[in-house]
Amino acid sequence: MPIRTVYQATIEHTQILDERGVLDPALSKPGTPGILTDEQVLHLYERMLEARAVDERAFVLQRSNRMYTYPQNKGQEAAALGSGFAMRRGTDWIVPCYRENAAMVMHGMPWHHIYLHWMGDERGNVVPPGVRVMPIAVPIGTQMLHATGIAWAAKLRREDAVVITYFGDGATSEGDFHEALNFAATFGVPAIFFCQNNQWAISVPRETQTASETIAQKGLGYGAACQQVDGNDLFAVHKAVYDARERARAGGGVTIIEAMTYRLGDHTTADDARRYRDQAEVEAWQARDPILRTRVYLESKGLWDAQRQRAGEERAKAFATEVVRAAEGIAPPKPEEMFDHLYAEMPPELRLQRDTKRTSSLGQDPSQAGLRSEPQRA
Amino acid sequence: MPIRTVYQATIEHTQILDERGVLDPALSKPGTPGILTDEQVLHLYERMLEARAVDERAFVLQRSNRMYTYPQNKGQEAAALGSGFAMRRGTDWIVPCYRENAAMVMHGMPWHHIYLHWMGDERGNVVPPGVRVMPIAVPIGTQMLHATGIAWAAKLRREDAVVITYFGDGATSEGDFHEALNFAATFGVPAIFFCQNNQWAISVPRETQTASETIAQKGLGYGAACQQVDGNDLFAVHKAVYDARERARAGGGVTIIEAMTYRLGDHTTADDARRYRDQAEVEAWQARDPILRTRVYLESKGLWDAQRQRAGEERAKAFATEVVRAAEGIAPPKPEEMFDHLYAEMPPELRLQRDTKRTSSLGQDPSQAGLRSEPQRA
Amino acid sequence: MAQMTLVQAITSTLAHEMERDSRVVCLGEDVGLNGGVFRVTDGLQKRFGKDRVIDTPLSESGIMGASIGLAIAGMRPIPEIQFEGFLGPAYDQLVNHAARFRNRTRGTVTVPMTVRVPVGGGIHAPEFHSDSPEAIYTHNPGLKVVMPGTPTDAKGLLLSAIRDPDPVVFFEPKRVYRSFREEVPDEEYTIPIGKAKVVSEGTDVTVISWGASVFQCLAAMDELPEDVSAELIDLRTIHPMDSEAVVASVEKTGRAVVVQEAPRLCSVASEVAALIQERCFLRLHAPVQRVTGFDTIMPYAKLENDYLPDAKRVGEAIRQVLAY
Amino acid sequence: MAQMTLVQAITSTLAHEMERDSRVVCLGEDVGLNGGVFRVTDGLQKRFGKDRVIDTPLSESGIMGASIGLAIAGMRPIPEIQFEGFLGPAYDQLVNHAARFRNRTRGTVTVPMTVRVPVGGGIHAPEFHSDSPEAIYTHNPGLKVVMPGTPTDAKGLLLSAIRDPDPVVFFEPKRVYRSFREEVPDEEYTIPIGKAKVVSEGTDVTVISWGASVFQCLAAMDELPEDVSAELIDLRTIHPMDSEAVVASVEKTGRAVVVQEAPRLCSVASEVAALIQERCFLRLHAPVQRVTGFDTIMPYAKLENDYLPDAKRVGEAIRQVLAY
Ligand SMILES: Cc1ncc(C[n+]2csc(CCOP(=O)(O)OP(=O)(O)O)c2C)c(N)n1
Numbered sequence A, B: 001m002p003i004r005t006v007y008q009a010t011i012e013h014t015q016i017l018d019e020r021g022v023l024d025p026a027l028s029k030p031g032t033p034g035i036l037t038d039e040q041v042l043h044l045y046e047r048m049l050e051a052r053a054v055d056e057r058a059f060v061l062q063r064s065n066r067m068y069t070y071p072q073n074k075g076q077e078a079a080a081l082g083s084g085f086a087m088r089r090g091t092d093w094i095v096p097c098y099r100e101n102a103a104m105v106m107h108g109m110p111w112h113h114i115y116l117h118w119m120g121d122e123r124g125n126v127v128p129p130g131v132r133v134m135p136i137a138v139p140i141g142t143q144m145l146h147a148t149g150i151a152w153a154a155k156l157r158r159e160d161a162v163v164i165t166y167f168g169d170g171a172t173s174e175g176d177f178h179e180a181l182n183f184a185a186t187f188g189v190p191a192i193f194f195c196q197n198n199q200w201a202i203s204v205p206r207e208t209q210t211a212s213e214t215i216a217q218k219g220l221g222y223g224a225a226c227q228q229v230d231g232n233d234l235f236a237v238h239k240a241v242y243d244a245r246e247r248a249r250a251g252g253g254v255t256i257i258e259a260m261t262y263r264l265g266d267h268t269t270a271d272d273a274r275r276y277r278d279q280a281e282v283e284a285w286q287a288r289d290p291i292l293r294t295r296v297y298l299e300s301k302g303l304w305d306a307q308r309q310r311a312g313e314e315r316a317k318a319f320a321t322e323v324v325r326a327a328e329g330i331a332p333p334k335p336e337e338m339f340d341h342l343y344a345e346m347p348p349e350l351r352l353q354r355d356t357k358r359t360s361s362l363g364q365d366p367s368q369a370g371l372r373s374e375p376q377r378a
Numbered sequence C, D: 001m002a003q004m005t006l007v008q009a010i011t012s013t014l015a016h017e018m019e020r021d022s023r024v025v026c027l028g029e030d031v032g033l034n035g036g037v038f039r040v041t042d043g044l045q046k047r048f049g050k051d052r053v054i055d056t057p058l059s060e061s062g063i064m065g066a067s068i069g070l071a072i073a074g075m076r077p078i079p080e081i082q083f084e085g086f087l088g089p090a091y092d093q094l095v096n097h098a099a100r101f102r103n104r105t106r107g108t109v110t111v112p113m114t115v116r117v118p119v120g121g122g123i124h125a126p127e128f129h130s131d132s133p134e135a136i137y138t139h140n141p142g143l144k145v146v147m148p149g150t151p152t153d154a155k156g157l158l159l160s161a162i163r164d165p166d167p168v169v170f171f172e173p174k175r176v177y178r179s180f181r182e183e184v185p186d187e188e189y190t191i192p193i194g195k196a197k198v199v200s201e202g203t204d205v206t207v208i209s210w211g212a213s214v215f216q217c218l219a220a221m222d223e224l225p226e227d228v229s230a231e232l233i234d235l236r237t238i239h240p241m242d243s244e245a246v247v248a249s250v251e252k253t254g255r256a257v258v259v260q261e262a263p264r265l266c267s268v269a270s271e272v273a274a275l276i277q278e279r280c281f282l283r284l285h286a287p288v289q290r291v292t293g294f295d296t297i298m299p300y301a302k303l304e305n306d307y308l309p310d311a312k313r314v315g316e317a318i319r320q321v322l323a324y
C-alpha cells in the first residue's frame, strides 16, 4: 500500500467533579474502582485545609525573614492529594518536585522538613526510616530519571511497588523528561509521570513552553499511556492515578497524566506574578480553587457546613503553628555538618579541612601539628 | 463533558517506488509537485553509484591502515540523496550526522574532506566558502540543536532558507533530540528533522531503543508534522522532504520524517555486526537495496541497462580513486595547527605552549628567554 | 557618568549593544516580559521586541545548542542560564560544541556568543543556586571565562565579550548585583578580555581574587597592620588568565594568597598556585596560600557563610604568608 | 594466577562481583550481546541474563539518572558510558545528583554506583573519543575518581569501587586495555580507594602520574642517566588523593614532575603542584613541573601523539628539575 496508516492515537480529558461541585453520575457509579468515598473525601478535604494553611504560613514566615525563598503550592492541593492518596504509603515511592508538599507529607515526610528545606537547612531533606519519599528536587526535570531508576529496581526485584513522580509543565522541555520517559517505557517500569500543568513556568506561559496541544500527548512518542485530567478535581486526579497504578502493577508499564491546574500564588516568594500575567486569568482560576470545589461537593452531600469550615480552618492554623514550632525548635546546624555527609567515610584531606575550619584559612595553617609534612589522618 | 477527546493523531507511511521498482501511478501523477523526473532519477542514480563506490573504497582504505575508523553509509543512499536533492544548494543548510555523506557532497562538501575526517585530520571539517553544510557530528544527537538554531536565525532574519538535519534511530533517545524538536516547533523555525531509521544503533535494535511504534510519532509531542516513508525509495524520500521544505518556507514550521532504511554494513569498521544480528535479516534488506530498486525502475523505463551499469560502476570507481588521491595528496598537518584555531586570537599562554612545543616539556623550560618572570607575549 | 549597580551596568550595556548591532539577541528562561529573575534584561523586550529578547522553553541544553546554531548562522546570541547550577544540562553543548567548533573546522565554523550566568553564593538562595564553576569552563579548552566584580568592569568586559569572535562565559556575581553603585562612564569603552586589574598596589604580598571575593579581600586588607603593604589583583578574566600580571606582582612581593568561592581541588586557585611556583620559584618567601570554598558541596543558606571565604580567613592567610 | 590484560581483569572482576552480589547490574549502550564496544562486558549477558546486563537506549543522562534511582532503591548499578567524550550529556546527573544525594539528605539517600568510563587518547579513535576529564569530576565534590593503570590494580580497585557506599567514577585507560598482560592473583582482594602506589623507589626526583601516562614515565625513567634515582608514584585514585604519599615522597626527593594527558589549566596536575608547594615548600629544590596535554582540544588521530606527553617530554622535565 503506497500510503498506509501506521499509528493512531487519541488523548482524553477526564473530569468527574465539575466546576460547580457536581459529581458525574456515570463516571462515579457505585463500584467503580478508584472513586473516592465520602469518608475519603472528608479526610482529604481536611488535608487540603492543612496544606493550604501551612503553605500560607510559609509565605508569612518568608515575608518576616524566618524563611528564605518559598514556592507556594496554593491552588494545586487537589492534584497533590488526589494523586498521593492513590499510592500506598511505605510501599510505593513519591518522587516530588516542589509543588506537592501534601503528597510528600501524606507518605511520611514530616511537614517541618519541608519548612527546614526552604529555611536553608539540609535536614529538611532527611528521609525518615521506612519512608519512601524522595527529597524536594530543585533542578527542574532531573528527578524523573531517579523515579525511573527506582521503579526499574522494583521491577528487577519483583517488588510490588509503583513510583509516582511529579513535575511541572515547564519541566517537560528538559531533556531529562524525555530520557526518563523513554527509559521508563522501554523497560516497562511501574512508574507514573504526573505533570502538574499549572499553566506557567515562572513567567513563561504554557503556549510558549511547547507547541503541542496538550502535555499528555508528549507520552505518545514513548508508547506510554497518556491521559489529561482536571487537576482541580480530586476525584478525577485520584481515579487517573489509581488506574495508572493498577496498570503499572499489572505490568502495563508507564502512564503520563497531565493534571490541568493553576498556580494561584507567585512562582516563589521571590517572584511577582503581576509582572507577567493577567489578574482576570488569576480570578477565573480562583473560582476553580480545588478547596472551594471540594467544599461545595461536601456541602451538597450534607457532610460539611460553615461551622465545620470555621473549625477546620482553626485546626489547620493551629497545625501550621505546630509545624513552625517544629521547624524553628531545632538547634541551628553546626558548620562541621557540611563535611560530615559528603562520603560515608571522610577522606583525610576533607577531615583536615573540617578539623581546622575554625582555626585556619583552609586547613593549611603550617603551625598546625604535622600539617606540612604529614597530613593528619582520620 | 466528563470525558472528552482533546487530541487525535495519525501517522502515515508513504511508499511511491515499491520494492519491485514499480512506481505508484496515483502518487506519481504528472504534475504532482516533488515527483522526480526521469532525468533527475538518472542523475541521482549516478550519485548513488559514486556514493557506494567511495564508501566501499573507504572500507578498503581502513582495512589497509590508510584510514582510521569509518562508518559505512551502504544501503542508505536513497535516504541521503533523495532528501538532499530536495534542498537548495547554497541557500538551505545541511546539518548531518555521519551516514549521509552523499547529501553533504551534493551541497558542496568535497568528498575528500569526508575521507580526511576519518583519516583523523581536522581539515576534513573545513567548510568551503559559500557552502552551507555543517561538519560531520560524532556525538550523537547534538547536531539537531545546531540545526534548530541555524533555522531560527533564518527565520529571525527573514531569509528564505530551510535546514535539514540528519540523525539515526538511536539518536532519538538523547535529550538533545527532544530539546531541539521542542525549540524548533515552539519557535516555528524552518527545519526538517530527518531520521535515518536504519533499525540499529550499533548493536541495539530499534525495539530496545524505544517502545514507541514508530519514530515518526515522536514528533507528536511537539506539535510537529510527522511522516514515515520508505527510506530506500528515492521518490518517497524526495517527495516527503520536498513537501516538508515547502511547508517550512510557507511558515508551517517543522516536520519530522522517519525514513525506514537499513545499515547494510557494520556500524563502523571497528564493529562486527555478525555478533548481534541475523544474516537472514541482512539478506532481506539486501534485496531492498535502494541502488537495486532504482536501477530496476530505470531499466523498466528503458533508461538503463547492463552495459550502462558497467560503465557507471567504472566511472564511480575511478571517481573514488580521485577522492583517495585528493585526500592522500595533502601534506600531513603540522603539530602547531592544534593551537592555531582554538581562538580567533591566540592567548599568550597558548602561544607559549605552541612556540615551545618542540623544545620543552610544556612551555615551562626555565632556560627559555624571559619565561620565568615575563611570559612571552603574542 | 551615572551611578549604577552591576545589574544596571549590564542592562544598559546589553541595550547599548542591541541598539548598535542588530545581530544581537538575548534569549533564556524568563528574560522577556519578566526581565529575568534578577531583572538584568528588564525592559529590553519592550524596547527591542519579542524577536530580540526571547523567552525560551525550560531547556538549558536547548538554549545553549540553539544559540550555537544562531551564532554559526551569523547572529550574536546572548543566552542567559538562569543560575550557574543549571549550567549542568548545558554542559555538553557548551564544552563539547561551542568551545570546539572553530578548532575542529580549522576556523571555518565559529560561535560568537556570550553566555550570561549569575554565579556564586551569599544571597541565601535555594540549593543549586550558589556554586562557582569557573574552573570547569577553564579546564575545558576553547572558551573564554570572564567574571567582572564591578559595574565599570562589567560594562567594558561585556562589550568585549559580545564583540568577541569566540564563545565567552560571562559570570555575573550575584552577591555584587545590587550591593553597591559606582560611577560608570557614559561613553562606550571596552576592557580587553585577558587583562587583570591591580585594585590596589602593594609590596609585601599579592592577593589574587575575582568576582565577589574581591570585596572580602578588600575588607581583609583594611584590617591589616599599617605597615603591611598588600597588592590586590582582580583577575576579571579567568581564562585566558593574565599570568603576566600575576607573575609580575609576585616577583615584586614574593608572597601570594589566592581567594575564591569555589572548592579547592583542581580549581582556579590551584592553577594560580601552580603557575606562581613555576614562574616565581626563586622569589617566593612562602607557599602560595589558597583560601577557597571547602571540598564539599556548597551548603544550604544557613551555613553558606561558613563555607564562603570571608575577610577573617583571607586576613589570616595573609598573616600566615607574611609570618612564614 | 592468570595472565590478563586490563580488559580481562575488569571483565572477570565484574563477573566475580555479579556472582557474589545479586544487586549488581551492568547497564549501558551495547554492553549486552555485543559485550561493549571494547568487549569489557563480553559474555556477561549470556552468563547473567538480560536483567543483569542491560542494553539501554542511547541516552547518557538516562543511563546515569536511572542508575542513580537504581542505587537509591538498593541496587548496585555499574553504568558504562561508552567513551569519556560522552560523559557530557550525563554531567548534570553525575555531578549534581549522584554526587550530592548523601550530603543533601544528611546520609539518608545514598548512591552506591560505579560509573565505568574508557578514558584517554592514543588509540587513534574518532574525535570526542580521546579526552581525559578526570579533573572535572575531582573539582566537583562528592565523587570518587579512580584510574587504574594495570590489570592487578584494576581488579582490586574495581572491587572496592563496586562495594563503596558512594558513587565512584572508574576510568579505564583505553591505551592500556590490551597493551600488555600481567599475572593477576586469582583470589579476591581489594585495593583501597585513595591509596597511591610507589611504582619504583628513588631519592632524587618524584614523578607523579596515573593511567596510561605511567608507562610514558617508566619509559622516560629508563632513559635517565644511571646515577639519577627517580621515584614513580601512580596515584591510581585521583580523588580522594593520597596527598600523604605525594608529600612523603617529595619530602624525600625535593623535586617533582607531574604527568597527565589532560590539558593543563585547573587540572589534577595543577592540584598536585599546588599541594606540593604548600606542604613541601622548604624542601623543594625546583618548581614542580607539569607535563600535560596542551590547553587546546585533543587533536584528531593524526596529531594525537603530538599532544600526549611522551617519554621524551617527561624525560626532559625530569632533567629540568634536576638541573634547576
Ligand atoms: C534545570 C533548571 N533550570 C532552571 C531552573 C529555575 N526555575 C525554577 S522553577 C522554574 C519554572 C518551573 O516551571 P514548571 O516546571 O512549570 O513548574 P512550576 O514551578 O510551575 O510548578 C525555573 C525556570 C531550575 N530550578 N532548574
Ligand SMILES: Cc1ncc(C[n+]2csc(CCOP(=O)(O)OP(=O)(O)O)c2C)c(N)n1
Binding pocket: B099, B138, B139, B140, B141, B167, B168, B169, B170, B171, B172, B196, B198, B200, B201, B202, B263, B267, D029, D058, D060, D082, D086, D089
Ligand atoms: C553522545 C554519544 N553517545 C554514544 C556514542 C557512541 N555511538 C556512536 S554511533 C552510536 C549509535 C548511533 O545509532 P543511530 O543514532 O541509530 O545512528 P546509526 O549509527 O545507526 O546511523 C553510538 C552509541 C556517541 N557517538 N555519542
Ligand SMILES: [Mg+2]
Binding pocket: A168, A169, A170, A196, A197, A198, A199, A200, A201, A202
Ligand atoms: Mg508550571
Ligand SMILES: [Mg+2]
Binding pocket: B168, B169, B170, B196, B197, B198, B199, B200, B201, B202
Ligand atoms: Mg541507527
